[in-house]
Amino acid sequence: MEGRAVAPAAGTVVNALATGQGSAFAIDLETTATVELTTDGAVVGTIAGAPDADTTLIERCARRALDAVGPRAGVDPAEYGARIRTESDVPIAAGLKSSSAAANATVLATLDALDRDDAVDPLDACRLGVDAARDAGVTVTGAFDDASASMLGGVTVTDNATDDLRQRAVVEWEVLVYTPPERAFSADADADACARVAPMADLAVELALDGRYGEAMTVNGFAYCAALGFDPGPLLEALPAASGVSLSGTGPSVVAVGTSEALDAAAEEWCQRPGTVRRTRTRTEGATTG
Numbered sequence: 001m002e003g004r005a006v007a008p009a010a011g012t013v014v015n016a017l018a019t020g021q022g023s024a025f026a027i028d029l030e031t032t033a034t035v036e037l038t039t040d041g042a043v044v045g046t047i048a049g050a051p052d053a054d055t056t057l058i059e060r061c062a063r064r065a066l067d068a069v070g071p072r073a074g075v076d077p078a079e080y081g082a083r084i085r086t087e088s089d090v091p092i093a094a095g096l097k098s099s100s101a102a103a104n105a106t107v108l109a110t111l112d113a114l115d116r117d118d119a120v121d122p123l124d125a126c127r128l129g130v131d132a133a134r135d136a137g138v139t140v141t142g143a144f145d146d147a148s149a150s151m152l153g154g155v156t157v158t159d160n161a162t163d164d165l166r167q168r169a170v171v172e173w174e175v176l177v178y179t180p181p182e183r184a185f186s187a188d189a190d191a192d193a194c195a196r197v198a199p200m201a202d203l204a205v206e207l208a209l210d211g212r213y214g215e216a217m218t219v220n221g222f223a224y225c226a227a228l229g230f231d232p233g234p235l236l237e238a239l240p241a242a243s244g245v246s247l248s249g250t251g252p253s254v255v256a257v258g259t260s261e262a263l264d265a266a267a268e269e270w271c272q273r274p275g276t277v278r279r280t281r282t283r284t285e286g287a288t289t290g
């Protein structure tokens with residue numbers, strides 16, 4: 001009994017740490033999870049290329065999916081375990097929602113291993129991963145914004161306090177991603193500092209709900225660079241040509257959207273900085289099994 005699923009990473013429109021309301025969009029970088037069910041009761045995860053990374057999140061995801069759907073598949077969750085392996089082109093703790101992609105891929109791969117791919121509605125499957133992320137302590141708000149964008153594709157606006165989807169839209173943007181060499185785990189972010197930019201975050205959410213995603217990103221980007229102590233230089237370098245540019249998640253990555261010409265110009269500037277610059281696109285299709 002083996003299952004496989006793939007889920008995309010995401011970039012930020014509005015970070016939810018200040019108010020609990022957030023917005024994110026799926027991008028064309030992905031994480032694959034394979035899950036093999038076992039009868040030894042143990043759930044064990046490995047992350048390809050990252051032997052020291054924390055596997056608690058994916059283990060909690062597989063366990064929650066087994067508990068939720070196992071009985072319907074004739075599997076006793078108490079007796080069954082799982083071997084999970086993730087492979088990813090998303091750097092961990094870089095602001096590109098590697099945790100949401102890994103959680104969604106693991107939940108769906110577990111359902112696939114149970115041969116019950118359609119047993120759970122996609123948003124509920126996403127909520128299983130969000131609850132697992134809360135259990136594993138890798139999130140501040142649960143990050144339902146990031147997780148829903150990864151699960152559904154497109155751009156989502158969510159209430160992370162209630163795990164409700166407020167809006168989803170299909171967008172087709174070119175995306176530029178700059179990832180500095182350092183890493184920033186979301187769970188370590190200074191939530192009190194973020195609360196100080198709540199009025200700006202409220203404005204950014206209003207803009208996003210109005211479909212003005214680019215402006216929302218830019219308002220969010222400057223506010224959170226200030227709150228979390230990141231250099232706003234890369235944002236300024238992408239402006240005014242980019243239609244939106246923001247710190248992604250709790251950083252350190254920066255994402256810009258706009259015309260090819262605008263992103264070419266930003267890429268030229270960002271390539272002078274240490275780290276990686278990647279060109280990608282938004283993803284309309286979210287997480288899939290198989």
Ligand SMILES: Nc1ncnc2c1ncn2[C@@H]1O[C@H](COP(=O)(O)OP(=O)(O)OP(=O)(O)O)[C@@H](O)[C@H]1O
Pocket residue numbers: 031047053054055056057058086087088091092093094095096097098099100102138139143184185186187248249250251
């Ligand atoms: N590919 C992966 N496979 C398994 N677990 C992962 C993977 N990527 C991330 N994780 C889990 O998520 C944790 C990092 O979560 P964190 O939210 O800090 O990173 P992120 O999702 O990349 O950042 P952000 O939320 O700012 O976008 C890791 O410690 C690990 O437990």
Ligand SMILES: O=C(O)C1=C[C@@H](O)[C@@H](O)[C@H](O)C1
Pocket residue numbers: 012014015016017022023095097138139140141142143145146186187248249250
């Ligand atoms: O851990 C969290 O709750 C979050 C982390 C970041 O990705 C944010 O962008 C997201 O809105 C919430």
